[in-house]
Structure formats: C-alpha cells, structure tokens
Amino acid sequence: MQLRDLGERETIRRLTAALHDSASVSVGPGDDAAVLRPAPGYELVVTTDLLLEGRHYLSEWMTQAEIGERLAAVNLSDLAAMAAAPRWALLSFGVRVDRTFESLEELQQGLVAALARDGAALVGGNLVAVEGPEFFSLTLCGEVESGAAWTRSGARPGDLLAVTGHPGRAGAGVALVRELGERARATDLAPVLEAWRAPQSRVALARALASAGVTAAIDVSDGLVGDLEQLCAMSGVGAEVDVAAFASDPALEHAARALSLSLETLRYGPSDDYELLLAVDPARQDACAKAAESFDAPLSFIGRITDAPGLLFEVGRGERRPLAAEGFDHFGGSAG
Numbered sequence: 001m002q003l004r005d006l007g008e009r010e011t012i013r014r015l016t017a018a019l020h021d022s023a024s025v026s027v028g029p030g031d032d033a034a035v036l037r038p039a040p041g042y043e044l045v046v047t048t049d050l051l052l053e054g055r056h057y058l059s060e061w062m063t064q065a066e067i068g069e070r071l072a073a074v075n076l077s078d079l080a081a082m083a084a085a086p087r088w089a090l091l092s093f094g095v096r097v098d099r100t101f102e103s104l105e106e107l108q109q110g111l112v113a114a115l116a117r118d119g120a121a122l123v124g125g126n127l128v129a130v131e132g133p134e135f136f137s138l139t140l141c142g143e144v145e146s147g148a149a150w151t152r153s154g155a156r157p158g159d160l161l162a163v164t165g166h167p168g169r170a171g172a173g174v175a176l177v178r179e180l181g182e183r184a185r186a187t188d189l190a191p192v193l194e195a196w197r198a199p200q201s202r203v204a205l206a207r208a209l210a211s212a213g214v215t216a217a218i219d220v221s222d223g224l225v226g227d228l229e230q231l232c233a234m235s236g237v238g239a240e241v242d243v244a245a246f247a248s249d250p251a252l253e254h255a256a257r258a259l260s261l262s263l264e265t266l267r268y269g270p271s272d273d274y275e276l277l278l279a280v281d282p283a284r285q286d287a288c289a290k291a292a293e294s295f296d297a298p299l300s301f302i303g304r305i306t307d308a309p310g311l312l313f314e315v316g317r318g319e320r321r322p323l324a325a326e327g328f329d330h331f332g333g334s335a336g
C-alpha cells in the first residue's frame with residue numbers, strides 16, 4: 001500500500017505500533033514528546049546525522065533495511081567516538097507519497113534492529129512528504145559515566161596513534177561502484193563494497209576501550225588523513241604515521257588495482273569508514289590491545305603523536321615525507 005493511500009496519521013500509527021518498550025523510556029512514541037530516564041551519575045551525549053538519497057546512499061545498491069542500518073551506523077559511530085553507550089533515538093524523515101508502507105517499514109526495521117544491537121531504542125519521530133530526494137535524519141542520545149567521554153582534544157605528544165578496521169575501504173567501495181558499475185560485484189572486492197554498504201558499529205569496542213588509556217578519539221567519516229588533521233588541530237599536536245604498521249588488506253589492494261590508484265591514495269583519501277582513530281597513552285598499549293582482542297576488527301597502532309602542531313608525516317621505506325590525503329575528484333568528489 002502506498003503512503004498516499006494510507007495518510008500521514010495512519011502511517012505514523014503503524015510505524016510506532018511496531019516499536020518496543022525500553023526500560024529507560026517512561027513515555028515512548030505516540031505522545032507529544034518522549035520521557036526518558038537517564039542513569040544517575042551519567043552525562044548525556046547527543047549527535048545527529050542524516051542520509052540524503054543519491055548522496056549518502058544509492059537505492060539500487062542497498063536494501064531498505066540496509067539504508068536503515070546505515071542511518072543507525074553513522075550516528076552510532078559518533079557516540080562510539082565519545083565512548084558513550086547509545087540509548088534513545090529520534091527519526092525525522094521526508095518520503096515520497098508513492099513509496100509503499102512496506103518499504104518504509106523495512107527501513108525502520110533495519111534501523112531499529114541496528115540500534116537495539118547497541119542498546120538504543122527509537123522513541124519518536126516526525127515525517128513529511130517530499131517530491132524530490134528522500135532523506136532520513138536521526139538524532140541519537142547516549143550516556144557516558146560523568147567526565148569519561150572521549151574528545152578530539154586530549155592527544156599528547158608521545159601518545160600512540162591507533163585505528164580500528166581497514167581505513168579506506170568505504171571510499172574505495174563507492175569509487176568502485178561509480179567507476180565499474182556491476183563489475184564492482186567481483187568477489188575479491190566484496191569486503192571493500194561491504195565496508196561502504198554496511199559499516200559495522202564500533203560501539204562495543206569503544207566501550208571496552210573506555211578505560212584502556214585512550215586520550216583522544218574521532219570517528220573516520222571524512223577519511224583517515226582528513227580526520228587525523230581534525231584530531232591534531234583540536235589537540236594542538238602533530239602526528240607521524242608508519243606506512244608499514246597497517247594491518248595487511250588484500251581487498252583494498254585489489255580495489256587499488258581495479259581503480260588504477262595507489263593503496264595509499266585509497267587508505268588516506270576521502271572515505272566514510274566509521275572506524276575509530278584513537279590517541280593512546282603508550283603505557284597502556286598492551287591494555288588497549290588486549291581489550292580490542294575479542295573484537296573481530298583489528299586495532300592497528302599506526303604511528304604516534306608529535307609536538308609539531310598541524311604537521312603530519314608519513315615514515316617508513318627509509319624516508320619521512322609530508323602526509324596528505326590525495327583526493328580522487330574524478331570519481332565525483334565526496335566519498336559518501
């Protein structure tokens with residue numbers, strides 16, 4: 001059934017009827033506002049991010065459930081970067097009236113399931129009819145023990161630099177789709193495509209690392225070097241990245257060959273990987289590595305923080321050279 005036949009009120013009634021109660025919610029969806037029950041001794045951590053059709057997702061490459069999961073993932077990533085536990089989400093969205101209710105329901109199910117895996121519930125929302133591209137905007141609230149939130153500004157010279165997962169894959173994935181079309185579905189490229197289509201939540205990993213000596217954190221949503229620049233700027237420090245320290249990534253190497261680009265261009269360039277980039281107290285490296293061991297995302301120590309504000313270097317292969325993200329604008333600019 002199309003939304004134009006169902007009408008706004010019935011659409012909302014059906015969507016909210018499918019939502020579950022949560023222990024930390026006193027009044028849930030369906031009232032004028034939600035009433036929430038924050039835990040004593042915790043601070044509230046809030047973020048918002050939206051997906052715009054055609055720009056942040058391509059409907060022909062993702063199911064509706066995957067679009068919902070992606071909306072959760074981009075917001076969960078911001079809370080992971082603060083070491084916060086996700087709790088409550090509000091969804092505002094604009095959809096065309098010729099969309100079916102079933103497709104909207106599938107999207108919400110993907111969103112709700114992804115939020116629930118990290119302990120968050122959808123507690124309200126708002127909807128509007130649009131004629132152009134659709135959009136889905138999520139506001140996600142979480143909790144963190146008072147004073148324990150990670151920020152971008154705490155990195156100190158001498159701290160180690162660590163990153164989760166395989167940075168560069170998501171940007172490579174979207175570049176492959178745009179350049180190769182259907183040929184991007186080749187099996188040796190699958191992990192790269194997957195990183196773009198279905199970014200994994202690092203919330204549980206972040207919570208496990210919360211007391212493991214992390215001094216500053218940012219999630220990789222622009223690309224490794226772009227986000228490292230931001231972390232360094234906020235902390236008033238510089239950084240050195242060791243080219244030999246990255247976990248080996250044959251899938252990214254395949255992608256680099258398929259795109260006729262260097263591995264480093266993909267690894268450092270624009271890429272919304274939703275991985276975590278961390279500065280770590282060197283005395284806590286073992287604790288940090290141990291806390292990360294039980295997660296299937298590798299945690300790689302890729303360099304160190306220096307006292308030269310704003311200066312980024314790449315070291316290895318017997319040389320030390322300025323580190324910069326090479327854009328690949330011929331793919332159309334934005335990675336996401």
Ligand SMILES: [Mg+2]
Nearest residue numbers: 078081219221
């Ligand atoms: Mg972020």
